[in-house]
Amino acid sequence: MTWLQTSASLIYLISAVCYVIGVHMMRSPKTARRGNILSGIGMALAVIMIMVELIDQGKITLTGWIVLFAGLLIGIVYGVVKARKVPMTDVPQLVSLFNAVGGGAAATIGIFDYTHEALGTSLSLAFSIPVLLDIVIGGITFSGSLIATGKLSGHVSGKPISFPGDKLLNGIAVLAIIVAAVWMIGFPSAYWPLVLSLVASLVFGLLMTMPIGGADMPVVVSLLNAFTGLAVAFAGFVIDNQVLIIAGALVGAAGTILTLQMAEAMNRSVANILAGGFGGGESTGSGAGTEVPTNVKETSADDVGLQLAYAHNVMIVPGYGLAAAQAQHEVAELAKLLTDAGINVNYAIHPVAGRMPGHMNVLLADVNVPYDQMKQLDEANSMFENTDVSLVIGANDVTNPLARESGNAISGMPILDVDKSKSVVVIKRSMSTGYAGVQNPLFSEDQTSMLFDDAKKALQDIIASTKQYLD
Amino acid sequence: MSQELYTNLAIFVLSLLVGFEVMSKIPATLQTPMMSGANAIHGVVVVGAFAIAAEANNWYFYLLAFLAAFFSAVNVSGGYTVTDRMLGMFNRPKDKPADSKKEGDQ
Structure with a gap:
């Protein structure tokens, strides 16, 4: 081994160690960002080393360099611009x-x-x-x-x-x-x-x-x-x-x-x-969860605003519909309005809410929702009994009480116990079933009322009416 | 089996085991950033793009080298940037001591 080959091997080894430690650090929220940066440093080391090796070997042609750097440059510009500009929902x-x-x-x-x-x-x-x-x-x-x-x-x-x-x-x-x-x-x-x-x-x-x-x-x-x-x-x-x-x-x-x-x-x-x-x-299920709930109560944005303005504890339950409608700004605005009026607002975040596990936390953090207002499953479930109004926005299966029973597509799935709160408002575009294709009996319970609208539009209306009642 | 293949195979198998070990239970909050971070790591394929560019000597091989360089550069640069952006959002609560009280739940 020449001197250069030896150092190249060692540098590659260090680079590999950086990835392993980087991944390890990414398991905890406190060290995750540093973990990613460490793995990036490992990557930079590997790239610098292969470049030094190529220069030393002198085998690569001028055209080779040009082609290589043209590809790299266009790729880096494209990748970085995309990554910087992408909205968090995408x-x-x-x-x-x-x-x-x-x-x-x-x-x-x-x-x-x-x-x-x-x-x-x-x-x-x-x-x-x-x-x-x-x-x-x-x-x-x-x-x-x-x-x-x-x-x-x-x-x-x-x-x-x-x-x-x-x-x-x-x-x-x-x-x-x-x-x-x-x-x-x-x-x-x-x-x-x-x-x-x-x-x-x-x-x-x-x-x-x-x-x-x-x-x-x-x-x-x-x-x-x-x-x-x-x-x-x-x-x-x-x-x-x-x-x-x-x-x-x-x-x-x-x-x-x-x-x-x-x-x-x-x-x-x-x-x-x-x-x-x-x-x-297409409905694949049979037995439990196939009958469409009857006697569903419909409500208006005005009524929801009134409920919220006179509540003490509000729990927001965001779901896929919120991410799809890109309504996270409106949600944060409504929450801030209520918090400023002295109302206690928290978010109940199901592990798979949003488009990917953990995606909802990223979306809400992006619109400056305070970290301590985001409650994970267990913590949120201990709070529903003292919640006056649960505002379910575009979530369905993760709130379905049928998961506690056996014999349907979502049996055994951990859910948010939204039905334990005093009043539930569900913002949803229609009565259609969630992803699992199971009807949600929560919608026909006594304390539940439905607001059929796009999440973004509904929230804008609710913000307007809440303001009116808070004044 | 040649010595070289044996070494590579041993490295491969041991690295798989390290991967399984290092990835114990991940909190759901971190699953998306973790996937994105792992995605960035396989951007190391960019080293391979350099390696083949060194062997290229006609238009067909130059084209392949260009493609490999472009693809891998998008993967590695975009991957690290978007992961960092996501993780940066979780850093804010640190300057607030308020969330220390939330350890007490079951």
Whole structure:
């Protein structure tokens, strides 16, 4: 080993240590930000080192440098601008987009090395197997994550999409990947197995994501994130770079655990989610939870304003509808109005409220909601008995008392005990069921009244009427 | 099996185990930032983009190197920026001692 090779190996090792400690620190809110910065420092070290190595080797052509830096520059500008400007409601689809390009980069490296090496004669298994895995997994996450991005941003319908023969086509794609694998390993000097494996994995990623409903997307994005980690690790095998292997495997494993935890928080199993077709609006349940609640009381923004103005303790229960309507500013404004009038306001935040686990905390923090007003599940549940008015905004399944009973789609899911508060106001666009497709008996209880409107508009009206009663 | 492959395989397997170990129970609040942070880490693929650019010698390979550089740069720069933005929002309560009283719940 030359002096430079030794220091390069050591720098890569330090960089890998930074990722591991960084991820470890990100588990606690106090150290999370520093953890991310530490992992970023590790990344910077790795990039500087590979640059020094390339300069030292002197193999790279001038065109090579130009092409490399053009790609990097455009990519950095695009990535940073997107990341800085994105509204917090759109973060999930942005993460998915970044994941897609990560998978794309890994696949591209595989394609490069396969075609580069295949110009020679035979390839060892030690090369062809990782290169195949790199291309296939990278291809799947590239197309799969792009569809997930589309579904989250509304460019692709969030409903489960299926068509006659999709299962068959999926089977053909899997078969094609296997054929390509055998071909590539057996006769590695041909281009066609490469094309076949790439096309088949892109199709597979597409077909895998299409039938999954929009609300399950976070779990899918997290799973594809873990996949990209593995693709990057295999790219590391291909170019024989250990920092790629370590970081990729780390993300692959950590991402898998995270995916399982997210699915658990949503009371769904990963296999169940991947089977797709859930939450398409068609009622799949039978027995409990299918009958539409009758005698639902409707209320007006004016009445809600009156209730709030004369309450002592108000609990705001934000849900997916609030995130979708981008009404977080209005919610914060209403809460501030009430707090300033001496009314005690808190937010009950279900772990999976919003578009992703923890997303609601990010949304509310973005509009300066004080951290100590955000109550997590257990704490919030101990407060509902003393709550005068619970204002449920665009949340449904997470408040459904049916979860306490057995025999329906949400049985056993931890819920917010909104029904224990003295009065409940539900802002919702219609009586339609939530994602789980289960009717919510909370809506027909005596203390509940419904305000049918878009969350943003309803809140604006409530703010106006509350002001009037507070004066 | 060559020594090189064995070393890489050992590193791969051990890193997977480290990944499983380091990721115990994550509070729901941090799951989205954690996913985004992990997403940024696989942006290390940018090192691979450098490595292939060094081997490129015709238009086809230059094109692939450009693509890999572009894709990975978006991943790594965007990933860290958006994660930092999200986590920055959780930092505010620190200057308020008021939330120390919330430890007492069950």
